Amino acid sequence: MIDLVYKCKLCGTCCHEVPGDYVKRIPIYPDEADKMIDIAKERGVNFKIIEDLVFPDINNENILVLTYRIRLDNETQGCPFYAKSKGCTIHDMKPLACQAYPLALKRQDAFNFAISIDPLCNFVVENYDNLETADMEKLRTIFKEEYPKAEKFYRKNKKLMFKIRKLEVTNQIKIPHEISIEEFNNYLKQWSRKEITVK
Ligand code: SF4
Ligand code: SF4
Numbered sequence: 001m002i003d004l005v006y007k008c009k010l011c012g013t014c015c016h017e018v019p020g021d022y023v024k025r026i027p028i029y030p031d032e033a034d035k036m037i038d039i040a041k042e043r044g045v046n047f048k049i050i051e052d053l054v055f056p057d058i059n060n061e062n063i064l065v066l067t068y069r070i071r072l073d074n075e076t077q078g079c080p081f082y083a084k085s086k087g088c089t090i091h092d093m094k095p096l097a098c099q100a101y102p103l104a105l106k107r108q109d110a111f112n113f114a115i116s117i118d119p120l121c122n123f124v125v126e127n128y129d130n131l132e133t134a135d136m137e138k139l140r141t142i143f144k145e146e147y148p149k150a151e152k153f154y155r156k157n158k159k160l161m162f163k164i165r166k167l168e169v170t171n172q173i174k175i176p177h178e179i180s181i182e183e184f185n186n187y188l189k190q191w192s193r194k195e196i197t198v199k
Contacts (some may be wrong), residue, residue, distance in 0.1 A: 002129050004145045004157060006025040006102070010087055011122045012179075015099050017077040020047040029156065030195040033068045033097040039090055039182050040080065046073070047080045047082055056187045057162065057173040063187060064173065066160050096153040103143055103150035115150045150158040172178045 017024045028036065032050050040047030049068040057064050061115055073080050081090045097104070104122035105113040117124055117131055117139070124131055131142070138148045167173040 003017075003087040004049055004127060004142050006123060006146065009122050009126075012078070012082060012084070012087060013120065014098075014118070015079045015088065017072055022120070022122075024072060025052065025066045026095070027094040027097050028070060030065065030197050035093060036081070039093065043089075045080050045146070047071075048055070051193075054188075055175045056179065056184060056191070057194070058176055059172070059174040060194075061187075061191045063191050064164070064175075065193050066164075066186055084151055095158065097151060100146050100150035100153045103139070103146050103149075105153060105157055106172045111165070113154065113157050113161075115154055156198060160196060162194060 015026075028049065036047060037049075039045070048071040051063075051065050053066040053070040055064045056062075072078055072175055076082070079088075081088060083089050083093075087156050088098065102118045102124050104118045106116035107113055115136070118126070119128070131139075133143065143150070143155050164173070164175070168175060177178070
């Protein structure tokens, strides 16, 4: 256990849909999305994004967009930047979620997240018994390169949530705490988008 060190198996599972009910979600921030769209344009890659973490702002009738997610290719069911021969083709520019993987952020409630391990990674599957009992300090040792990225990811998410809170308490926005699915779907259809970004 003490000697366990993460080594990616280069299987590509994390860049593809997984069979079953689970829906693959690779979250990206608006600034990362812009960068990836530019790279895709330059390379002629068919790259599309879908809104992911959003809040309705009933003061201004806006949908606040905090993150997007990568739309997987219909044919390969994988990220359009994945190549079978070499894996991630934007390795040096990949989004924080991919840099931190197999560490991920797990949503605890509407505004809080925690660092966790994605059980779908094949390294995690192979070492599940050891990882299951590992505390944060051990995870820091096992995922030496990924842990600081996960912390960066966590800090950025926290800043975003604080920004939303600040906008709320200063009455610049109002997020309803109870909302029906019908209402939410109507807002999604009718309202403009406003990206919320932090550095
Ligand atoms: S950006 Fe790279 S690492 Fe991230 S999902 Fe796409 S191919 Fe995989
Ligand atoms: S699923 Fe895990 S082991 Fe496989 S490529 Fe992704 S990070 Fe590496």
